Amino acid sequence: MTETQVLVTGGTLRKLGGPAPAPRVRAGRTVGRITGYIALIIAAIGLLAPFAWMVMSSLKNANEVFSVPVVWVPETFVWQNYVDIWTKSNMLVWIRNTLFLAVSVTFLQVLTGSFAAYGFARMRFAGRDILFLAYIGTIAVPWQSYMIPQFILLSNLKVSNTLWAIILLQAFGAFGVFLMKQYYETIPEELSEAARLDGLSEYGIWRRIMLPLSIPAIASLTLLTFVNTWNDYLGPLIYLRNPDLWTIQLGLKSFVSNLFDTNYALLFAGLTISVLPIAIIFLLGQKYFVEGIATSGMKG
Incomplete structure (x- = not known):
C-alpha cells in the first residue's frame, strides 16, 4: 500500500x-x-x-424636494431642470475651470511623484531614508495649519486669484511619492541593473522601464488626484475670487446663498452633473485602482 x-x-x-x-x-x-x-x-x-x-x-419640482414624507420617485420627471441649470448659471465655465485644474494637477502630481519616487526607490545617497521619512511626515500635517503663510507667499508671488495658485499648491504631493515608491520596490532591481549595463541612463530607466511596469500605481494615483482636485472646495474658496475663475463647487455654492429662494431641484441637477465625471472615471479605472492599491504595500 x-x-x-x-x-x-x-x-x-x-x-x-x-x-x-x-x-x-x-x-x-x-x-x-x-x-x-x-x-x-x-x-x-x-x-x-x-x-x-x-x-x-434633480428630476422633481422645487416643492417636492423636501416633502414629508419623502418622495423617492417623482410623479412627473422634470427634465427641464437640467436645461435650466445650463441656461441660468455659468455651468460650462465652472466645468471648464474645474476640468483644467483637475487635469493639470493630476498630470503634475503623477509626473513629479513618479520621478521623485524613483530617486527614493532606486538611487543611493546619504540621508535618503531620513529625507524620505521627513517628506512623508508632511502628510500628517493638516493644511489648515499652514494655509495662511501659504496664502501670503502666493499673494506676494502675484498668483493669488488665478488658477495657477491652485496648480502650484497641488502640483507636488507626498502621498503620490509614497504610493509610487512602494510600487517601484515590487519591481525586480535586476531589470534596472541590466538596463545600466546596456548603457541606459537613470532617466531612461525611469521612462522606459519603471513607468510602463507601474501602470496600476499610476492609474491609482491619477484617479485619487483627479477626484480630490475635482471635489476641492476650500482651496478655490480661498484663492479664486473672480466669478469667471470659479470651479463647479464654488459655482453651485452660489445657488444656496439664500436659503429662502433657492431652487434645490436645480441645485441637485448641477450636483448630479458634477458627480457624473467622477463616477465614469471610477467605473473605467476601478480594476487598475484596486490592483495598484493592493500591490503598493508589497515588497518584492
Whole structure:
C-alpha cells in the first residue's frame, strides 16, 4: 500500500487519508458567506441611497424636494431642470475651470511623484531614508495649519486669484511619492541593473522601464488626484475670487446663498452633473485602482 491512495468514485478523484469537511463546517461556511453578502448589500444600499435621492431630486419640482414624507420617485420627471441649470448659471465655465485644474494637477502630481519616487526607490545617497521619512511626515500635517503663510507667499508671488495658485499648491504631493515608491520596490532591481549595463541612463530607466511596469500605481494615483482636485472646495474658496475663475463647487455654492429662494431641484441637477465625471472615471479605472492599491504595500 502506497503512502497516498486515490479512490475513484463516480468519475471523481478523492485522496484517501484526508477527511472530508464535516457537514457542520460546510454549513457554517455557507451561513458565514451568506451573512457577509447580506452585510455588503446593506452597506452598498446605505452608501448609494444618498446618491439615488440626489438624482431623483434633480428630476422633481422645487416643492417636492423636501416633502414629508419623502418622495423617492417623482410623479412627473422634470427634465427641464437640467436645461435650466445650463441656461441660468455659468455651468460650462465652472466645468471648464474645474476640468483644467483637475487635469493639470493630476498630470503634475503623477509626473513629479513618479520621478521623485524613483530617486527614493532606486538611487543611493546619504540621508535618503531620513529625507524620505521627513517628506512623508508632511502628510500628517493638516493644511489648515499652514494655509495662511501659504496664502501670503502666493499673494506676494502675484498668483493669488488665478488658477495657477491652485496648480502650484497641488502640483507636488507626498502621498503620490509614497504610493509610487512602494510600487517601484515590487519591481525586480535586476531589470534596472541590466538596463545600466546596456548603457541606459537613470532617466531612461525611469521612462522606459519603471513607468510602463507601474501602470496600476499610476492609474491609482491619477484617479485619487483627479477626484480630490475635482471635489476641492476650500482651496478655490480661498484663492479664486473672480466669478469667471470659479470651479463647479464654488459655482453651485452660489445657488444656496439664500436659503429662502433657492431652487434645490436645480441645485441637485448641477450636483448630479458634477458627480457624473467622477463616477465614469471610477467605473473605467476601478480594476487598475484596486490592483495598484493592493500591490503598493508589497515588497518584492
